[in-house]
Amino acid sequence: MSLINRHRLWQVLVDGVIVALSWWLAFSLRFDNAWPPFYVTLFRRTILIVVAIKLVVFIAFGFYNRWWRYVSIRDMWLALRGVVVASIVADLVVYLASPVHTVRLPRSIAVTDMLITLLLVAGSRMIARTAIERPGLSVVARGKEVIVVGAGDAGRLIVQEMQRSRMLRYTPIGFVDDDPRKRGSRILGVRVMGALDDLPRLLREHKPDEVLIAMPSASGDVRGRIVELAQGTRIPVKTLPGLYELISGDLDLAGQIRPVQVEDVLGREQVEVDFTQVASYLQGHTVLVTGAGGSIGSELCRQIAHVGPARLILVDNAETALFEIERELVAERDFTPAVPKLIDVKDRKALRREVFEKYKPTIVFHAAAYKHVPLMETHPLESVRNNVVATRTVAELSAEFGVERFVLISTDKAVNPKTVMGQSKALCEWVVESLGHRRDVATRFVAVRFGNVLNSSGSVIPTFRRQIEKGGPVTVTHPEMTRFFMTIPEAVSLVVQAGAIGGRGQVFVLDMGEPVKIVDLAQNMIRLSGKQPRLPGEPDGGPLDVRIQFIGSRPGEKIHEELWGGDEAVGETAHPKIMRLSRPPVDPEWLAEQLEELERLANEGDTLEVVAKLGSIVRAPKRDAAPAPPADTTAPAAVELDRKS
Numbered sequence: 001m002s003l004i005n006r007h008r009l010w011q012v013l014v015d016g017v018i019v020a021l022s023w024w025l026a027f028s029l030r031f032d033n034a035w036p037p038f039y040v041t042l043f044r045r046t047i048l049i050v051v052a053i054k055l056v057v058f059i060a061f062g063f064y065n066r067w068w069r070y071v072s073i074r075d076m077w078l079a080l081r082g083v084v085v086a087s088i089v090a091d092l093v094v095y096l097a098s099p100v101h102t103v104r105l106p107r108s109i110a111v112t113d114m115l116i117t118l119l120l121v122a123g124s125r126m127i128a129r130t131a132i133e134r135p136g137l138s139v140v141a142r143g144k145e146v147i148v149v150g151a152g153d154a155g156r157l158i159v160q161e162m163q164r165s166r167m168l169r170y171t172p173i174g175f176v177d178d179d180p181r182k183r184g185s186r187i188l189g190v191r192v193m194g195a196l197d198d199l200p201r202l203l204r205e206h207k208p209d210e211v212l213i214a215m216p217s218a219s220g221d222v223r224g225r226i227v228e229l230a231q232g233t234r235i236p237v238k239t240l241p242g243l244y245e246l247i248s249g250d251l252d253l254a255g256q257i258r259p260v261q262v263e264d265v266l267g268r269e270q271v272e273v274d275f276t277q278v279a280s281y282l283q284g285h286t287v288l289v290t291g292a293g294g295s296i297g298s299e300l301c302r303q304i305a306h307v308g309p310a311r312l313i314l315v316d317n318a319e320t321a322l323f324e325i326e327r328e329l330v331a332e333r334d335f336t337p338a339v340p341k342l343i344d345v346k347d348r349k350a351l352r353r354e355v356f357e358k359y360k361p362t363i364v365f366h367a368a369a370y371k372h373v374p375l376m377e378t379h380p381l382e383s384v385r386n387n388v389v390a391t392r393t394v395a396e397l398s399a400e401f402g403v404e405r406f407v408l409i410s411t412d413k414a415v416n417p418k419t420v421m422g423q424s425k426a427l428c429e430w431v432v433e434s435l436g437h438r439r440d441v442a443t444r445f446v447a448v449r450f451g452n453v454l455n456s457s458g459s460v461i462p463t464f465r466r467q468i469e470k471g472g473p474v475t476v477t478h479p480e481m482t483r484f485f486m487t488i489p490e491a492v493s494l495v496v497q498a499g500a501i502g503g504r505g506q507v508f509v510l511d512m513g514e515p516v517k518i519v520d521l522a523q524n525m526i527r528l529s530g531k532q533p534r535l536p537g538e539p540d541g542g543p544l545d546v547r548i549q550f551i552g553s554r555p556g557e558k559i560h561e562e563l564w565g566g567d568e569a570v571g572e573t574a575h576p577k578i579m580r581l582s583r584p585p586v587d588p589e590w591l592a593e594q595l596e597e598l599e600r601l602a603n604e605g606d607t608l609e610v611v612a613k614l615g616s617i618v619r620a621p622k623r624d625a626a627p628a629p630p631a632d633t634t635a636p637a638a639v640e641l642d643r644k645s
Contacts, residue, residue, distance in 0.1 A: 433507065497575055
């Protein structure tokens with residue numbers, strides 16, 4: 001491998017000229033252009049030697065392994081060390097090579113030469129960087145003008161990359177920051193124009209093409225306020241992700257700048273989990289994920305693959321979804337231990353033969369379920385088969401084959417359920433609890449309950465987005481309707497952590513933050529699209545208005561969802577965002593009888609009987625008189641908390 005990149009040969013040539021010029025200037029300053037004859041001879045004999053020696057030292061110090069456009073303070077210290085060493089070596093060679101009876105090289109020339117060389121070497125690099133990054137002198141196309149909100153580390157990084165990169169085609173024209181100490185100062189040559197309250201005025205005066213939020217730690221309320229301030233000017237607002245994404249790996253800001261999304265302005269704090277640490281129990285194991293092609297299942301596969309299991313079994317009965325996640329893991333993420341299995345989880349024989357007997361999974365995440373409430377109201381047989389029967393099948397096979405951990409994905413709709421879907425998921429939790437409490441079962445069964453996840457397939461956000469694109473109306477069921485929301489990666493990381501801390505037969509609930517009014521969610525999404533929401537009764541304001549329409553609650557739908565019921569006590573765990581529920585256990589023999597009867601009715605296709613039976617089981621469960629077995633000693637003890645409304 002060559003010591004010098006051939007594309008940087010011009011840097012060596014420039015430094016060669018600098019070294020020769022410095023040597024000449026040192027002699028000229030020493031003798032004020034009245035050179036004695038001997039020193040003229042000394043200069044002529046040594047200039048090529050000095051140039052050669054210094055360039056060799058510069059190469060050895062790695063001067064030409066860096067682009068001048070990215071020169072930094074660290075590079076300046078490297079230049080100092082390299083120039084000092086090169087000058088000392090060159091001066092010693094010149095001194096020792098001079099004849100004994102002649103006049104030696106004056107020390108003043110040696111010192112002057114070193115200082116001039118250092119000044120020119122460092123200065124040439126700084127001038128090159130300044131010329132490239134200075135908007136007026138830059139060879140980079142100016143592109144879109146942007147005001148950057150946030151003059152901290154992230155703002156500096158993005159402006160620095162804008163000034164360097166031809167691909168971004170952005171020109172930062174100013175910062176906005178609420179820190180009074182930064183007001184009027186310049187960062188990388190870009191002025192801090194004012195505070196956040198000044199943003200509307202600055203947008204009117206400077207008319208930038210975009211506003212960019214560069215505040216990774218900003219709350220949803222702050223981001224929402226920035227969007228609202230820019231709303232009247234019709235200037236699009238974009239944002240950066242967290243700072244850790246900007247500084248980890250290769251910097252790819254062109255792909256990370258994105259429009260502000262609804263999850264950015266929801267106002268909830270993002271849960272931070274050291275996923276690699278909490279998911280260490282997955283390393284080297286064979287992990288099974290059912291429903292692997294779904295919103296939660298596919299994200300489980302992504303995060304689990306990152307940890308490094310020995311094998312990851314992907315089970316789904318949806319061909320396209322299974323194909324997509326398998327291709328993503330293998331082709332895009334180079335995770336070859338992914339094994340796709342096109343199997344219906346209700347099929348006990350296929351699941352036994354093709355998964356449990358063949359691969360012997362040690363950890364199971366059961367995410368396969370039907371989840372759409374209105375659709376399940378009209379298809380109760382499928383809700384029972386795919387949710388209750390399938391969960392029982394996968395759970396019993398897990399117990400039979402000695403799986404170490406089984407994690408069920410549950411939902412807040414299982415609390416005081418009024419719909420077929422919610423009732424079916426409540427039974428799924430009971431199945432997991434019942435098996436987990438059995439002394440003859442070694443598997444640690446855990447259920448994790450949480451509310452809505454943002455951007456999941458068929459959820460309210462994709463529906464609203466399609467309605468906004470069509471110009472409205474955006475349909476909201478009830479003006480007071482609220483739901484809990486969490487991002488998919490956030491929910492999945494907590495599910496995996498719950499699997500790590502869970503004991504036998506435990507049900508966990510994720511802290512979803514404050515509930516969000518659906519009508520507020522709709523209005524935020526309309527504003528983020530650059531349009532203006534109009535509620536019923538409000539006058540239209542223009543062609544960019546999108547009307548919101550209230551269509552009434554659907555059968556069985558609650559105005560406000562709950563995360564736990566009145567008979568459930570809530571306890572703390574080792575993670576502040578994961579809570580453990582405690583409730584009297586369901587009688588296992590009674591539950592087994594009821595499930596057998598329910599499955600028989602579903603197989604016979606008696607819809608009315610299935611609905612009636614499902615409702616009667618959930619409304620009047622037979623609880624075990626004895627308390628639940630004590631939690632596994634590896635799981636944190638519950639601490640009684642006040643019940644949230």
